[in-house]
């Protein structure tokens with residue numbers, strides 16, 4: 001069968017990118033942007049190459065993370081994608097922070113359902129108040145000592161002292177998503193700056209906590225914005241990169257935005273793996289509704305993690321279906337048994353948005 005010149009040139013680009021990344025070189029920005037132009041029919045080749053990169057740099061173990069929305073809604077910030085922003089009228093639940101006992105109970109249930117990581121997520125941008133913070137701290141201590149889960153939290157903006165105390169309590173990761181590229185960020189948030197988010201992630205790393213930071217695809221950004229975001233995440237040393245896909249929420253300014261095609265999502269999972277070969281690439285909120293029957297293919301496009309169970313304001317599918325899917329694909333589930341590992345340097349790894 002004859003290959004068309006267009007397909008041949010796409011295959012050449014994919015093979016060159018694959019060879020570069022597998023041999024330890026970095027993918028250039030221009031090549032990453034060129035990969036955004038590969039036609040849909042050629043994306044399975046891109047996915048297969050990214051899957052090889054995943055296998056070489058992160059192996060066959062899959063991280064599975066369960067979220068707990070420990071405080072919901074009424075957030076002062078104007079993130080235009082978020083159902084928890086007090087700037088918009090949505091049907092998202094609003095409740096104050098839950099108790100230590102409730103959080104620990106949820107963590108134990110998450111461990112039982114097969115999660116390797118548990119992330120406490122609180123709506124809001126500013127640091128949690130003193131009493132709320134003490135509850136989170138105690139929950140981190142108890143979950144660390146009573147389960148084998150990796151413990152993560154996403155609490156908006158923390159102070160240096162809070163980070164030190166969380167680390168001492170046993171926190172493994174802190175999530176703080178960049179959400180969008182610097183160039184696009186002002187279009188999706190008017191109350192804080194992209195640089196503030198970057199600074200916070202840098203601070204997380206500085207205090208010896210693994211930084212978890214990702215973004216949301218499908219908010220009206222350009223292909224170049226998506227590539228820029230991946231390079232920004234690389235620059236700040238994101239250890240774990242949650243890729244959310246916008247699940248438009250009625251009442252928010254992005255409530256009517258058309259969804260991305262499943263194959264487009266797979267394209268960017270693969271491109272993110274090329275740009276961030278050693279990070280955990282975690283498929284997060286919006287997975288089921290946007291990828292539909294292509295969820296298994298997304299796991300073969302370079303991802304090595306996923307959020308299981310429910311999201312912050314939307315439902316996920318039954319975790320047993322995800323675990324079965326991963327076993328059917330030949331992956332191993334990561335053991336929930338934290339080991340101390342050093343925090344990576346920048347450039348060489350759930351916010352309130354899932």
Ligand code: SF4
Pocket residue numbers: 075076077078079082083084085086122123124125351352353
């Ligand atoms: S993403 Fe976070 S900071 Fe922004 S509105 Fe939602 S809860 Fe608030």
